[in-house]
Amino acid sequence: MFCGEQGVALELERDGRDDAARHLVAIQDGVVVGTCRLLVDGDTAKLGRLAVAPAARARGIGRALLLGAEEEAREAGARRMALHAQSHASAMYSSAGFTTRGDAFEEAGIEHVAMDKRLV
Numbered sequence: 001m002f003c004g005e006q007g008v009a010l011e012l013e014r015d016g017r018d019d020a021a022r023h024l025v026a027i028q029d030g031v032v033v034g035t036c037r038l039l040v041d042g043d044t045a046k047l048g049r050l051a052v053a054p055a056a057r058a059r060g061i062g063r064a065l066l067l068g069a070e071e072e073a074r075e076a077g078a079r080r081m082a083l084h085a086q087s088h089a090s091a092m093y094s095s096a097g098f099t100t101r102g103d104a105f106e107e108a109g110i111e112h113v114a115m116d117k118r119l120v
Contacts, residue, residue: 020039021037021038021039022037022038022039022040022069022072022076023035023036023037023038024036024037024038024065024068024069024072026052026056026061026064026065028056028061032053033052033053033055033056033061034050034051034052034053034056034061034062034064034065035049035050035051035065036048036049036050036051036065036066036069037049037050038069038072038073038076040073040076040077040078042078043077043078043079043080044078044079044080044081044082045069045072045073045076045078045080045081045082045119046081046082046083047066047069047073047081047082047083048083048084050062050065050066050069050083052065062089062092063092063096066092066093066096067096069081070117070119073119074119074120078119079118079119079120080116080117080118080119081098081116081117081119082114082115082116083098083114083115083116084107084112084113084114084115085098085112085113085114085115086110086111086112087104087111087112087113090113090115093115094115096117097117098115098116098117099115099116099117100113100114100115101113101114101115101116102114
């Protein structure tokens with residue numbers, strides 16, 4: 001989705017960390033409709049690559065993935081979750097208790113904001 005729909009260069013999307021990550025997927029009728037990736041480093045979990053297929057959006061799938069990732073992070077011992085939210089999606093994260101840190105910035109040609117949340 002990031003490469004095809006949003007034009008993110010493939011070399012930016014592939015960072016070599018997928019094998020170290022926990023991957024969550026949302027499946028509907030046998031088809032993957034959403035996914036995210038969680039990297040845990042000490043007491044901080046970094047959420048990334050949260051995406052929902054266009055036809056499956058606005059049905060709570062992103063929120064369910066986010067809640068599942070928070071639970072995975074807690075089980076892994078994380079006390080804090082951090083992420084870089086695309087600015088247009090920051091309201092979803094805010095409604096889930098995430099706080100914006102600092103000013104907007106560009107990442108892969110898309111405006112983002114850094115956000116985090118205490119998990120304990």
